[in-house]
Amino acid sequence: MKSIITHIWIVLYKDFLLEVRSKEIFISVLIFTILEVLIFNFAFNPTTEIIYIVVPAILWVSITFSGVIIINRTMQLEMQNGMMKALLISSMSRESIFWGKSFATTIYLILIELILLILLTIFYDLNLPLISVFLISLPCIFGFSLVGTVFSVISVNSRAQEILLPVLFLPVVIPIILCAVSITSNLLLNLPISDSINWLNLVIIFDLIYFIIGPFCFYAITSD
Amino acid sequence: MIDIKQPYIQVDSINKSFGRSRVLHDISFSVMQNQVTIIRGMNGSGKSTLLSILSTHISPDSGTVFYKGVDSKKNLHNIRNSLGILDHLPMLYERLTVKENLQFFAKVYSISNVRDEIEFWVDKLEISKYLDQQIHNLSHGFRKRVGLARALIHSPQVLLLDEPETGLDQKSLEIFFSILSEFVSSDGCVVLTTHNDFKALEKFSQNFLLEDNRLIHQ
Numbered sequence: 001m002k003s004i005i006t007h008i009w010i011v012l013y014k015d016f017l018l019e020v021r022s023k024e025i026f027i028s029v030l031i032f033t034i035l036e037v038l039i040f041n042f043a044f045n046p047t048t049e050i051i052y053i054v055v056p057a058i059l060w061v062s063i064t065f066s067g068v069i070i071i072n073r074t075m076q077l078e079m080q081n082g083m084m085k086a087l088l089i090s091s092m093s094r095e096s097i098f099w100g101k102s103f104a105t106t107i108y109l110i111l112i113e114l115i116l117l118i119l120l121t122i123f124y125d126l127n128l129p130l131i132s133v134f135l136i137s138l139p140c141i142f143g144f145s146l147v148g149t150v151f152s153v154i155s156v157n158s159r160a161q162e163i164l165l166p167v168l169f170l171p172v173v174i175p176i177i178l179c180a181v182s183i184t185s186n187l188l189l190n191l192p193i194s195d196s197i198n199w200l201n202l203v204i205i206f207d208l209i210y211f212i213i214g215p216f217c218f219y220a221i222t223s224d
Numbered sequence: 225m226i227d228i229k230q231p232y233i234q235v236d237s238i239n240k241s242f243g244r245s246r247v248l249h250d251i252s253f254s255v256m257q258n259q260v261t262i263i264r265g266m267n268g269s270g271k272s273t274l275l276s277i278l279s280t281h282i283s284p285d286s287g288t289v290f291y292k293g294v295d296s297k298k299n300l301h302n303i304r305n306s307l308g309i310l311d312h313l314p315m316l317y318e319r320l321t322v323k324e325n326l327q328f329f330a331k332v333y334s335i336s337n338v339r340d341e342i343e344f345w346v347d348k349l350e351i352s353k354y355l356d357q358q359i360h361n362l363s364h365g366f367r368k369r370v371g372l373a374r375a376l377i378h379s380p381q382v383l384l385l386d387e388p389e390t391g392l393d394q395k396s397l398e399i400f401f402s403i404l405s406e407f408v409s410s411d412g413c414v415v416l417t418t419h420n421d422f423k424a425l426e427k428f429s430q431n432f433l434l435e436d437n438r439l440i441h442q
Contacts, residue, residue, distance in 0.1 A: 010331045021319040082313035089279045091305040224282040
């Protein structure tokens, strides 16, 4: 168990070190995210009645698109110079690689979400319950990353990797996105948390399933 | 007196096809400690596939590879710990420095004295002054040297080398041969693929030719 945690940390640390050096993922996704919010801001001029429906949709559409780019890019890093092969034939367990990559994606997406929440508050002049929205979205983002990591291993080995990932991944992750939009909407409407508990339970069950079966899928995909 | 010493690697009748294309047919050989096994063959003859099977990266369609008498499918963790691999690709992160790459792999293999091991190998491979250089700034030959340091950092018992001499200058080749000789003399075993003659390793080596998907002892 200790070695799995150490290996997850090594993968995570290496991913962030690579990002600090190259600034490839975060800067490009950040610019993409800001542009998304700007476009939505010009496209919609929501009235106060529908703003609580529109804003959660904008938030999660932006997270989804940014997430696809992040997931694709973090896995591509492992495909350069035969790095994935080096990890697979090392004594590091495949669970560690899978969970390490999933946690790295989760942290990128949390940072993007924080920036998105600030942007949405400014652009739509909202009084967002920032902390509640942020905390409640953590399991959604984690589930999103787990599913994304599984599918990125499939897509990154194909020639049409950029197209294949969203085509395979988005249909599977839709339940999480739907739950996330509903929970965020309820929070913006100041509804009690009990109104969102069923959605939240669904997300947690989804997370647990992918946390457990994710490494098996990863193992199966990376074995010849 | 009969030598009953067990081979370190025993390859037993392995076959491998990709789709309809048969790459390896009924390959059997064994590798003892203190021995270099040199496998030659044309491009596409299956040398890299054979090394990938030995490295446990891919499985044969049939047949078995034994490490110290144990089936390679069992006890994978220990077998992988005992292997050092230098592929066509350097298996290094371009944006990390030489030191960071070696630290990463030392931690992957749970080495306790990371600093000492890195110091030892960078001195031996004469790459100390490049320690803080990112890999993408290094020449092909130096990348290969760093790749060899990565392959050796966890003190493996077996080295699997895929055309290791490609792109190396005379100086790098000398370093490479001296490290291999030392490695083999200290109970290691090496399997390497090449197109060249390795006179420096002649006294340790057994030679094979991969032709028409079959392995021929030379």
